[in-house]
Amino acid sequence: MRQPIKQVGIMGGTFDPIHCGHLLAAEQAREQADLDEVWFMPTHVPPHKKRESLTLAHHRLQMAQLAVSDHEVFRVTDVEFEREGPSYTYETMVQLIRQFPDCRFSFIMGGDMVKILPKWYQYQELIHMVRFIGLARPGTELDRESSEDVTFVEMPVWDISSTMIREKAAAGKSIRYLVPDAVERYIKENRIYETFG
Numbered sequence: 001m002r003q004p005i006k007q008v009g010i011m012g013g014t015f016d017p018i019h020c021g022h023l024l025a026a027e028q029a030r031e032q033a034d035l036d037e038v039w040f041m042p043t044h045v046p047p048h049k050k051r052e053s054l055t056l057a058h059h060r061l062q063m064a065q066l067a068v069s070d071h072e073v074f075r076v077t078d079v080e081f082e083r084e085g086p087s088y089t090y091e092t093m094v095q096l097i098r099q100f101p102d103c104r105f106s107f108i109m110g111g112d113m114v115k116i117l118p119k120w121y122q123y124q125e126l127i128h129m130v131r132f133i134g135l136a137r138p139g140t141e142l143d144r145e146s147s148e149d150v151t152f153v154e155m156p157v158w159d160i161s162s163t164m165i166r167e168k169a170a171a172g173k174s175i176r177y178l179v180p181d182a183v184e185r186y187i188k189e190n191r192i193y194e195t196f197g
């Protein structure tokens with residue numbers, strides 16, 4: 001007998017580090033868009049980010065795993081670490097759709113990503129392959145009228161970013177409640193952001 005179709009939300013991100021804003025966005029998307037699971041997908045080589053040094057892939061992956069470990073239907077996938085070069089979402093989704101024929105995929109993103117979505121690699125193909133779920137994020141005006149390919153869900157707008165956490169950690173300031181406890185411990189034990197300015 002065929003398996004029932006599973007609705008899967010992909011929460012893609014650099015996750016350097018994963019923070020509570022990512023988790024809140026994923027949870028609100030899960031509930032409001034009726035997702036069965038959310039897969040957190042750390043990006044290997046972010047296509048649009050021009051940062052000199054990213055934290056090593058295995059640390060970003062491990063932090064994501066620690067962050068979701070107590071959620072019943074949150075998972076982590078390392079699928080993008082299998083490829084070299086820019087981690088284009090189109091290429092990833094082609095692979096996931098082939099690999100998991102019983103899943104229907106949505107891609108979850110904050111307002112900053114909604115804004116540049118039409119510039120994504122193979123965007124015209126991608127919109128026929130996945131549903132896009134968008135959430136508001138401070139600093140980005142969302143033009144919901146002209147983002148017709150995106151389904152919007154609501155979340156309490158929260159001005160938190162990985163940049164803020166890297167900066168606080170580097171300055172020896174508290175990141176408690178901005179990241180899950182286990183992620184905070186991992187960052188401290190491995191002294192991950194001590195050299196970031």
Ligand SMILES: Nc1ncnc2c1ncn2[C@@H]1O[C@H](COP(=O)(O)OP(=O)(O)OP(=O)(O)O)[C@@H](O)[C@H]1O
Nearest residue numbers: 012013014015021109110113137158160161162163
């Ligand atoms: N506070 C937030 N509210 C809503 N969405 C968010 C928030 N922070 C991140 N996101 C979304 O999560 C996804 C992954 O984000 P990413 O890993 O780049 O984190 P970031 O905080 O934007 O990192 P950085 O500060 O290093 O640029 C993106 O779609 C982004 O829009």
Ligand SMILES: O=C(O)c1ccc[n+]([C@@H]2O[C@H](COP(=O)([O-])O)[C@@H](O)[C@H]2O)c1
Nearest residue numbers: 012013014043046047048088089120121
């Ligand atoms: O495929 C693209 O062209 C593309 C361009 C920008 C971002 N993305 C994806 O969007 C997700 C969030 O990106 P970022 O830079 O905020 O970490 C992550 O999974 C990226 O790979 C994808």
